[in-house]
Amino acid sequence: MGLLWIPYGGYPMEPTSFSIERDSPLAPVWISLDGLPVHLHDLRALNSIDKLLGKTIRIDAPTTNFSRPSTARICVELDTSLELPPKVRIGYGATSFFQTIVYENLPLFCHNCSRLGHSAVNCPRATRPLVPKSQVCDPVIGNFSKASVSPNIVAGTPEALLMYWMPLLLLLVSLKSRLPLLLMLVLK
Missing domain, CATH: 3.30.70 (Alpha-Beta Plaits)
Known part of the structure; x- marks a missing residue:
């Protein structure tokens, strides 16, 4: 069979069975x-x-x-x-x-x-198993979502304080670049 075309600096392509649904390997x-x-x-x-x-x-x-x-x-x-x-x-x-x-x-x-x-492994068309909501992390508070809170944490301990303040700490870290602007607005 004859060649289809050769773009400048390219490689010769021969006609094969073309399909829109699949790429040639x-x-x-x-x-x-x-x-x-x-x-x-x-x-x-x-x-x-x-x-x-x-x-x-x-x-x-x-x-x-x-x-x-x-x-x-x-x-x-x-x-x-x-x-x-x-x-x-x-x-x-x-x-x-x-x-x-x-x-x-x-x-x-x-x-x-x-x-x-x-x-x-990275196919966007692959069917992936659904993850139960209890295993999904809240993006704002990381792994400290209610589903992952341990019932063994005692109030007043450092772990409990960390659990209480972690959402605010993570929010401040995410807003670190905007923090001076926020402080100027609050102090006005």
């Missing part, structure tokens, strides 16, 4: 191969390594002209819905070794709503 991701031997910075070797992960889109200039021999960087089209390997086994000749892969700015993919940008 395919995303261009730069990967770094730290400590890859220099003789494997060859285009054929890098393309064969990248075929294990996805389709090679671009190889950065320092990798192709050997100006940064410590790291090879390649942009690969990855399926972010799959679990990506932290290492790949590279074999050449009679030797083989495991190469660590560093994924740069890997986008999150939500398996719950099939969208890029967040994980299933």
Whole structure:
């Protein structure tokens, strides 16, 4: 199939089954191969390594002209819905070794709503269990809501005084930046 379009400085996009309800899990991701031997910075070797992960889109200039021999960087089209390997086994000749892969700015993919940008843990469409009101904290008085007050607190003790004054203390802390203005209004 032909290419759809390539924005300036962008990556080629091929037509797939588009849907409004779901994002494509395919995303261009730069990967770094730290400590890859220099003789494997060859285009054929890098393309064969990248075929294990996805389709090679671009190889950065320092990798192709050997100006940064410590790291090879390649942009690969990855399926972010799959679990990506932290290492790949590279074999050449009679030797083989495991190469660590560093994924740069890997986008999150939500398996719950099939969208890029967040994980299933932070999905806004996920149904969450309702929390009983007795366990919800009052934002003004923190954990000192009536539901969490211990019946064992004796009047006149430091704990009781703290319970009594905590809402006011928290309110003053939240109004700390406006406190001089409030004092000027009260003292007028």
